[in-house]
Amino acid sequence: MIDINTVITGLGIAGNQVSIPLVQQMLDLLPEIPMVKLIISFILWKPFFAALICPGFTTLGILLLFFPWIERKLCGRIQWRVGPHEIVWWLGGIIQLLADSLRFLFQEVIVHKDAHRPYFLQFPFLTFIPALLPLMFIPAGNIVAIETPYAIQIILAIICLFPLFILGLGWASNSRFAFIGTVREAFMYFAYEVPFIIAVLAMIVLYGTSDPVGIANKQTIWGIILNPIAALTFFIAAAMATSRMPFEIPEADQELAAGPHVEYSGIAFGLIYVLCYEKAYVLAGLMAILFLGGGSGPAIAGLGDLSGVIWFLLKVVIVLTTLFALRTIYPRYRLDQGLSIGWGALLSLSLIALALSIVLVQGGVI
């Protein structure tokens, strides 16, 4: 007979639990049932909780299921339309994405003759690596899967891998629209990546650390107030990186018919369709940590560690909504205009932000 408590201590998951006072009493009663305590302790083990529930898979899944709907509904409201409506119309079409994903799931995946078959089928799945890996390093409150002092750099490095996979998609598609979209993606990649990295660098210089939990703890005044220029640069670069509307240059529906994704159908297209939302989620999480104080906020009574999670998610949702509402405000820029914004205004802004950070640090503000 193995004692469950010995196993839990032996695995090293005993001391690092998510504490939720509200349900703690209920959890204390559970050891009566065998194995359940092990499962519960494992789920509540902070690294596992971060990877599986928040900010990991479950949160991402829920966001993916509902955020395209929220985006379409919000854009519809602003543009005097209704948005998704007919599926469960008395709830405003809330399960639109569920219906869409079912359709994608049962649709045939067509691989056309000219495509590079292995890469064509691999890349939609491979792209999930750079989309999901950064979630391991993003903390929600004090819950984080992998704690390292170089987390921000790692997140940046993985995000910078992202366009390579989209280039791969376009290359494997072997279609003129996909080629043009891919080349545009490559152009935009260079245009936003440098200001983006410099903007993050400005914040790292400001806080003097690149550990996300440390950064969140250091923000007695939010980063967006300390260095608004860096926040603006980061936000515009995020809009470029996720190819949202003013910079929807690689995907240009009207000209390129979705650019690199044009040849995909079925579940492969479904996976690519949610890619930009995943990337937006990661970038919004990064923005929440760098500029909006991460999971800091007034503690909600009875929720313990979950309080930070809720504040973090709230900030992420606000950033995402702002990012998605952009498409109703601005028309699409031309490629040359996008490049000139990236290499001109944005690069200058990021350099100014870096200078401002150095001045703030030298001035002893933080």
Place this chain on the structure above:
Amino acid sequence: MKKVTVQEQGLGEKVVRHATAIGVAMKESVYPLTATVFYPRERKKMPDNLRGYLMFDPDKCISCWECAFVCPANAIQMKAAPNERYYPTVDYGKCIFCHFCVDSCSGGALKTTKIHDVAYKDMDEMLTLTEEMIEEPEIIREDKKSVEYVIDEHDLHLKRVREVDTLFVEVTPPVEIPMVSQCIDRASCIGCRVCEEVCESGAISSSIERGVLRMKIDTDKCTGCGLCVKECSMQILRLVKK
């Protein structure tokens, strides 16, 4: 050569314009002016003079063919009826809904309705015969509300009323000005008797008195349709007030 140049804007003006755009978006996301009408469940309230599906009243028709003449799409054809008169048929495959026929109808026999959603199974069915135009068409109504667009000084609003809009309009008949055909220059008549043949109501008669053809217009029978005026080869007939 005139060259189009981009309007130069200062940084301040640009920032103000961006802020205005974002402000409008934020305002609309809170108080949206949704302009959508959920069509099968509610219907937009149409004005009475909407140029929609045509209805026909044979009692008022004087068979003057004016609708068929005026139709720019050549959608109206006159078909002979059992009572030796000619009534219009409308081919909705050709009709462009200009309603010149309704405007030109001197007797007020053709009238418009608010029906704008008509469906046909095939092209042959689109030729609507006179009998089908007399009766009110069968409509499946699913709407519970009617919606009205209200435009005030600044914005457009949707006013929803819980009432079913009636689709058939009672048009007040046009004030009839009784007209009769009259020959203004009898000496120029060449006696072709086209006017007599073309007259539907038999108001024009001819007689030969001492080898001379004499045309006579009976003002009581004349409906003032103007067919003879149109057909007269010497153009000596005119419509005058009775």
